[in-house]
Amino acid sequence: MSRAAIFAKIESANAALKTKAAYPEYDMALVHSAPKLEGTDLWEIFARNFAAVNGKPMTGIDQLIDFLVLHQQLRGYCDPALYPHFGQKLVDAGLTVETQYDRERYDFYQFGITRATGAIAESGSVILDDDRTSHRLAALSPWVHVAVLERSEILRTIPDAIAAFGDSPNIIWATGPSKTADVEGILIEGVHGPGEQIALLI
């Protein structure tokens, strides 16, 4: 009943218009931010913009292990598909790694290593898509989230990333760690999601 009433009211409101605005054809270059896109190497552009939003770009597993040990983030989850790449290295460094995320023990996981679908160089965002991210909560509940990506998966601009949506029903762009400025405008990281967002290039 509401449906018909709403459409009838829209129809009658718009029937009174003398002219209707046409859809503006526009050049996508208008929405690109040139200073953000400076450079040629997509990983370098991404890393610069990602660092600007307090993300931590990393290029090797050893760098990640040093970080986790230094910050005492010693227990975590690793996507089973990624475990063969560096699982043993994590274990050898003394870290506890599980490849099954148990939601009953969500507080156990201090880090979560999952697969990113891609990244956006222009905005320094990592793209997470459930079709290829093994566990949504594992990317969200630990203090440290490590999004693993390959060089070829980095997209240049925001419009490029939109064009690459495909038909996945749930896609996330994470542009830095979870944050708030609700209390007196003071920036605090790690509100609900990760306090550290890492992008690891493999």
Next chain:
Amino acid sequence: MIGIQPIDQYARDISDEKQHSVIDGSSAGTDKRYHVLHKDYPDPDALRRLAASIKDHTLHHLGDYLAQAEKSLISNGAHVHYASTDEDARQTILAILRQHGVTQLTKSKSMAAEEIHLNPFLIENGVECLESDLGEFIIQLDGDEPSHIVKPIIHKNRREIARTFLREGIAADYNDDPETITRRARVHLRAKYMEAQAVITGANFVCADSGRLALVTNEGNSRFGMAPVPVHIALVGIEKVIPEEKDLAVFLNLLGRSATGQQLTVYTEFVSGPRSASQPDGPEHMHVVFMDNGRTDVLASNCKEILRCIRCGACQNVCPVYRQASGHAYRSTYGGPVGAVLSPILFGSRFPELADLPKASSLCGACNEVCPVDIPIPDLLLRLRDKAKRESIPSAGAIPMSPFATLATSPNIWRTAMTMSKAMNHLPIQVAPIKPLQDWFGQRTLPEWHGGDFRKWMKDRRTSKN
């Protein structure tokens, strides 16, 4: 009519503490927005004009795009509902929750839900409904109302929040360090996410071509709320539809920068339906409730441009009246310049009661200058003032203009009055026991009266020429 307008009264009574919080928060927002937009774009104006034209096109063809969005969502496996009024929306949501046996849920920040006072309704009906945005969570604990679209607790300071946490048992001791406050909320809320059976969100945009909803949060609360639950309900105003996914690039770039000075909000989430067979996580059921609640009346009015609004709050941050009076002075869900236009027409039956809002502006135009969709807010405020006048809505503190009209149309009386009025300089009229005069002088001072000096100068000039 005797008295002062409700919004002026509110601004007069506001505490210094609250006013300082609002001024600091809003001016910081204005500065950040300006720097980011101008650093990243040579001509940010071109981008906002484009955004305005996409929105106008969509609104002029709203029936087509809404039907297309509905069709896309249904083919993606989502359920689509319509609600004409706030009561329809509340009942629709309650029925969905009952259908799925939901007794506990989390809700991410949604102005549409604020508009229909969804929380108290669901709680009365036995559903535990917890706000998960930090600011909204604190608002809920205090039984308060948000006073800013993006920064709901802009009017509160850390000491008040620490006292609330102690009082409500969120914290065992008083601690007003913002980081500690945030960590305590983190611990409390994640337990609630995991217990919940559903999540309610709004939507910033709905793409007609794919049915995809775009949702933005900095905290990650909508994503966390959605990850562990089987049911997702999105309450969406019908004006949130945009034609194509590619248009998101225009709006997302403007929204983050205008709202908080960020290129993109941290978590930008795109949801087009329930989880697919190949996905391990996410809600199995997705319901989208498209709500009218006065929007079609706005569309039929001469202020339809306000439906372009993407709820960034930039006009609130920049507005000198908002900064002095705070969002609560606007006595409705939407405060500041956007609220001064939207509230009196969106909540049409309350027009007489809210007719003072369009008058609470010096028409300085700053709100239009910062608007990412170029809404001509000062023009719309004038149209609403005109509407109030035409509908003979009494206006507190308005000075009767008919004696002035008589004076101004009779040269002889005017001349005499000009000279005689010089006596005002010597009369204690500011302390005269006349109520309307006292109200008027309560907020203004008159310069010394020079009545007749100009006429005398003209006359002398003419004489000396001859």
